[in-house]
Amino acid sequence: GNSVTQMEGPVTLSEEAFLTINCTYTATGYPSLFWYVQYPGEGLQLLLKATKADDKGSNKGFEATYRKETTSFHLEKGSVQVSDSAVYFCALKGGTYKYIFGTGTRLKVLA
């Protein structure tokens, strides 16, 4: 079945450091891929998405490219800020409305 594997956290970085959070998936067909962010005490918010191979999703300086050949959707940001501290979830959606989530990666950015 479909699954998402996400790197374990927590990830601790200094402000302005480069961020990569790895995400790989297993799916039949051509799923849509998502990154969600959860700030403390809040619900999940869609950060970015990609619906087909080679698509690049981007938002708020974050980027992720749908790589079918490596079944990956790694999240990157060139310069993180303290306000980026949150939990990040990689997810996929196959042919139905069901989402499959990764375990989440907690990011802590230090000033």
Added chain:
Amino acid sequence: GAVVSQHPSRVICKSGTSVKIECRSLDFQATTMFWYRQFPKQSLMLMATSNEGSKATYEQGVEKDKFLINHASLTLSTLTVTSAHPEDSSFYICSARAGQGTSGGSVDEQFFGPGTRLTVL
């Protein structure tokens, strides 16, 4: 964007009691809502899909008699944990699928509530 609320945000109850959690879409109509459960350091696990006016569809391994779901209107779905026990303690999150014309997202996008932390003593 579309907003989903949950109530309560935290609840502590005694073993054997029932707890109701509400999920509301505040500024859009949601024909479909989803209930997830999140264990510490684990991913969100889909429990059931709730369709307005019909019975919920439960995922394999989820006890429908234990987790009662009602989707009485296009803006409200409720999850009732019946006869709760300590192993039911968890973080419960709902999401709502946007219908056509919802601002801030595509038809296929799901909007998530802030979650409800349930602790059963």
